[in-house]
Amino acid sequence: MKKFTTRIRARYCETDAAQVIYYGSFMHYFEVGKMEMYRELGIPYRADIPILETYCRYPSPAFFDDLLEIHTWFDDIRSKGFKIRSEVYRVVKEHDLVLVGEGYTTHIYVNEDRVPTLLPDHYVQVFDRIGATREDGKR
Amino acid sequence: MKKFTTRIRARYCETDAAQVIYYGSFMHYFEVGKMEMYRELGIPYRADIPILETYCRYPSPAFFDDLLEIHTWFDDIRSKGFKIRSEVYRVVKEHDLVLVGEGYTTHIYVNEDRVPTLLPDHYVQVFDRIGATREDGKR
Amino acid sequence: MKKFTTRIRARYCETDAAQVIYYGSFMHYFEVGKMEMYRELGIPYRADIPILETYCRYPSPAFFDDLLEIHTWFDDIRSKGFKIRSEVYRVVKEHDLVLVGEGYTTHIYVNEDRVPTLLPDHYVQVFDRIGATREDGKR
Amino acid sequence: MKKFTTRIRARYCETDAAQVIYYGSFMHYFEVGKMEMYRELGIPYRADIPILETYCRYPSPAFFDDLLEIHTWFDDIRSKGFKIRSEVYRVVKEHDLVLVGEGYTTHIYVNEDRVPTLLPDHYVQVFDRIGATREDGKR
Numbered sequence: 001m002k003k004f005t006t007r008i009r010a011r012y013c014e015t016d017a018a019q020v021i022y023y024g025s026f027m028h029y030f031e032v033g034k035m036e037m038y039r040e041l042g043i044p045y046r047a048d049i050p051i052l053e054t055y056c057r058y059p060s061p062a063f064f065d066d067l068l069e070i071h072t073w074f075d076d077i078r079s080k081g082f083k084i085r086s087e088v089y090r091v092v093k094e095h096d097l098v099l100v101g102e103g104y105t106t107h108i109y110v111n112e113d114r115v116p117t118l119l120p121d122h123y124v125q126v127f128d129r130i131g132a133t134r135e136d137g138k139r
Numbered sequence: 140m141k142k143f144t145t146r147i148r149a150r151y152c153e154t155d156a157a158q159v160i161y162y163g164s165f166m167h168y169f170e171v172g173k174m175e176m177y178r179e180l181g182i183p184y185r186a187d188i189p190i191l192e193t194y195c196r197y198p199s200p201a202f203f204d205d206l207l208e209i210h211t212w213f214d215d216i217r218s219k220g221f222k223i224r225s226e227v228y229r230v231v232k233e234h235d236l237v238l239v240g241e242g243y244t245t246h247i248y249v250n251e252d253r254v255p256t257l258l259p260d261h262y263v264q265v266f267d268r269i270g271a272t273r274e275d276g277k278r
Numbered sequence: 279m280k281k282f283t284t285r286i287r288a289r290y291c292e293t294d295a296a297q298v299i300y301y302g303s304f305m306h307y308f309e310v311g312k313m314e315m316y317r318e319l320g321i322p323y324r325a326d327i328p329i330l331e332t333y334c335r336y337p338s339p340a341f342f343d344d345l346l347e348i349h350t351w352f353d354d355i356r357s358k359g360f361k362i363r364s365e366v367y368r369v370v371k372e373h374d375l376v377l378v379g380e381g382y383t384t385h386i387y388v389n390e391d392r393v394p395t396l397l398p399d400h401y402v403q404v405f406d407r408i409g410a411t412r413e414d415g416k417r
Numbered sequence: 418m419k420k421f422t423t424r425i426r427a428r429y430c431e432t433d434a435a436q437v438i439y440y441g442s443f444m445h446y447f448e449v450g451k452m453e454m455y456r457e458l459g460i461p462y463r464a465d466i467p468i469l470e471t472y473c474r475y476p477s478p479a480f481f482d483d484l485l486e487i488h489t490w491f492d493d494i495r496s497k498g499f500k501i502r503s504e505v506y507r508v509v510k511e512h513d514l515v516l517v518g519e520g521y522t523t524h525i526y527v528n529e530d531r532v533p534t535l536l537p538d539h540y541v542q543v544f545d546r547i548g549a550t551r552e553d554g555k556r
Contacts, residue, residue, distance in 0.1 A: 009452065013163055013445045015156035017203050023329050024152055024305040028430045035426065035482060045482050050336075051301050053381075057331040064156050065452060065462050103331075148313065152306045162468050166441040167291045174287065174343060184343050190440050192474040192520075197467075204313060204323050242470075291441055295432035295481050302430055342434050 002130045003073040004037035007091070010066040020061040026101040027054060030086040033072035034105075037084075041126050049109045049119075052081070056103030060090075067091040068100075077127055078136045080116045081108035141269050142212040143176035146230070149205040159200040165240040166193060169225040172211035173244075176223075180265050188248045188258075191220070195242030199229075206230040207239075216266055217275045219255045220247035280408050281351045282315040285369070288344040298339040304379040305332060308364040311350035312383075315362075319404050327387045327397075330359070334381030338368075345369040346378075355405055356414045358394045359386035419547045420490045421454040424508070427483040437478040443518040444471060447503040450489035451522075454501075458543050466526045466536075469498070473520035477507075484508040485517075494544055495553045497533045498525035 008029070016022035038045055062068065069089045076083040083104045089097035111117045127134070147168065155161035177184055201207065208228045215222040222243045228236035250256045266273070286307070294300035316323055340346065347367045354361040361382045367375035389395045405412070425446070433439035455462055479485065486506045493500040500521045506514035528534045544551070 009449070011445060012155065012448050012452070013161060016151065017154035017156075017158045018328075019156045019158070022152060023332060024302060027302040027305070028428060031429050032426070035429070050296075053333070053335040054301060055331070055333045058329060148310070150306060151309050151313070157467075162471060163441055163444040166444070167289060170290050171287070174290070189435075190475060192472070193440060194470070194472045196470040290433060291439060293434035294429065295434075295436045297434045297436070300430060 001073045001075060001132060003071050004033065004040055005069060005071055006033055006036040007067060007069050008032055010062055010064055010068055012064055015064045020063060021066070021100070023056070023058055023101075026056050026058070026088060026103070027105075029068060029070055029088050029101065030054075030056075030072070030084070030103065030105060033070035033086050033088075034084050036070075037072045041130070043122060043126055049081070049107045051105050052108045053106045054103065056101055058101055060098055060100050062088070062090050062100040066100075069097060074127065074130075074132055075104065076106075077132050077134050079118055079134070081106065081119070082123075083107070140212045140214060140271060142210050143172065143179055144208060144210055145172055145175040146206060146208050147171055149201055149203055149207055151203055154203045157200075159202060160205070160239070162195070162197055162240075165195045165197070165227060165242070166244075168207060168209055168227050168240065169193075169195075169211070169223070169242065169244060172209035172225050172227075173223050175209075176211045180269070182261060182265055188220070188246045190244050191247045192245045193242065194244075195240055197240055199237055199239050201227070201229050201239040205239075208236060213266065213269075213271055214243065215245075216271050216273050218257055218273070220245065220258070221262075222246070279351045279353060279410060281349050282311065282318055283347060283349055284311055284314040285345060285347050286310055288340055288342055288346055290342055293342045296339075298341060299344070299378070301334070301336055301379075304334050304336070304366060304381070305383075307346060307348055307366050307379065308332075308334075308350070308362070308381065308383060311348035311364050311366075312362055314348075315350045319408070321400060321404055327359070327385045330384045330386045332381065332383050334379055336379055338376055338378050340366070340368050340378040344378075347375060352405065352408075352410055353382065354384075355410050355412050357396055357412070359384065359397070360401075361385070418490045418492060418549060420488050421450065421457055422486060422488055423450055423453040424484060424486050425449055427479055427481055427485055429481055432481045435478075437480060438483070438517070440473070440475055440518075443473050443475070443505060443520070444522075446485060446487055446505050446518065447471075447473075447489070447501070447520065447522060450487035450503050450505075451501050453487075454489045458547070460539060460543055466498070466524045468522050469525045470523045471520065473518055475518055477515055477517050479505070479507050479517040483517075486514060491544070491547075491549055492521065493523075494549050494551050496535055496551070498523065498536070499540075500524070 014025035071087040075085045088101040153164035210226040227240040292303035349365040353363045366379040431442035488504040505518040
């Protein structure tokens with residue numbers, strides 16, 4: 001699956017009293033990666049769909065003012081939802097990346113009664129375009 | 140002017156790499172104080188009006204897990220807006236309070252074109268009830 | 279396993295543009311529950327140990343100014359770490375709770391070289407006191 | 418005084434239930450601007466000094482995914498501290514900027530007893546280099 005990459009700096013407001021990046025800040029980094037992926041794929045952010053679950057693992061700490069590289073890709077695509085997987089690396093120097101967080105958000109498309117429903121067409125078209133495999137067969 | 144008081148604990152997510160409470164967290168404490176004041180006065184939170192400016196001064200640091208006491212009151216009431224003033228104290232022990240943040244938010248009532256407009260009646264009624272003095276004469 | 283309960287109000291700063299509580303805010307609620315559990319058990323917060331992973335599921339939305347009840351307990355206790363499980367409920371009215379978030383944080387005790395190490399004694403004593411079962415046998 | 422400029426995207430986690438950028442997020446934007454100014458001037462971030470007060474005014478709302486341009490400069494430089502002024506603009510299109518937040522943070526250098534003290538040399542050297550005028554005469 002095609003991966004999308006973007007870079008940001010770790011902000012002071014994202015640190016905590018252990019003098020590392022607060023673990024909750026990684027959800028924000030995942031979002032930055034997702035938005036840049038959506039922008040590159042031409043998916044309007046207003047087409048965004050609810051988050052059902054979030055998971056993150058922290059193999060190593062990150063620090064204030066670190067240059068971070070975020071890798072983002074679609075995974076586990078089904079007719080009514082998908083996962084977005086993310087990895088966050090510290091760029092220690094060019095080509096020397098240390099994994100500091102990895103995880104996913106699970107997205108499910110729902111109608112106005114919050115019943116899971118088939119994904120809108122613009123998602124299906126994007127998945128076709130990037131050659132994404134559906135886990136549960138074609139829509 | 141009548142002051143309203145509430146207490147909370149400083150959260151881990153509110154700390155920063157200097158191992159103190161992040162200065163930006165005080166805006167959140169001001170909000171907690173405001174909401175408790177609104178609740179006590181019976182002002183519906185949906186009646187809340189836009190914030191035009193914020194100010195905070197930090198005389199002394201606060202720390203993770205501190206018990207904090209927030210004092211909140213209306214000030215500088217005018218026909219189209221008002222300030223909400225806040226003080227945040229560390230409760231070192233009962234009756235031993237140390238000021239750690241103080242400031243205000245300025246609120247202006249606007250119509251749908253964002254033009255400043257007279258405050259809605261429920262504010263005026265509340266100000267009358269708590270004997271608040273209008274800075275610019277009666278409405 | 280003994281569950282610990284505390285209540286807070288959802289804050290304005292915790293909302294997002296979907297007009298619900300931002301999913302990332304649940305990590306903050308989990309922390310509040312943990313700190314109140316630690317306080318009740320007499321575990322000093324300085325004894326806190328690193329977070330290895332976080333997970334949260336969102337069965338239903340929560341809203342600004344909701345009264346939230348947080349349930350917190352130890353789970354999956356091992357010689358070098360444990361999980362803290364959390365549930366967050368909206369208190370619609372007394373005895374009418376709606377689950378809005380549930381998940382866990384996984385904690386691993388490490389030495390200064392970040393190698394996993396046996397839990398400090400004050401954890402073991404607390405687990406004995408509350409009758410917690412170790413998943414991997416006695417220490 | 419020389420102004421420094423940087424651009425970021427408004428993040429989803431920075432929105433609030435009014436479907437605009439939460440006013441507290443502007444402190445984070447000010448910090449991003451400050452860090453990029455420090456980087457460009459070669460001031461090590463570890464040389465950073467405490468914040469005494471913060472102020473922000475919100476002339477107009479900003480929105481999720483807006484491209485924001487931050488202008489940052491030193492002001493009101495004194496022997497023991499200074500202000501950092503910031504303006505945040507929405508880039509509606511290239512050369513069409515709308516001011517959405519402006520304000521300052523006041524920084525005071527203190528010794529370990531928290532007594533205000535002369536600024537460290539690297540600040541003085543930077544102020545000399547960028548031709549900054551001291552408000553209270555030469556150090």
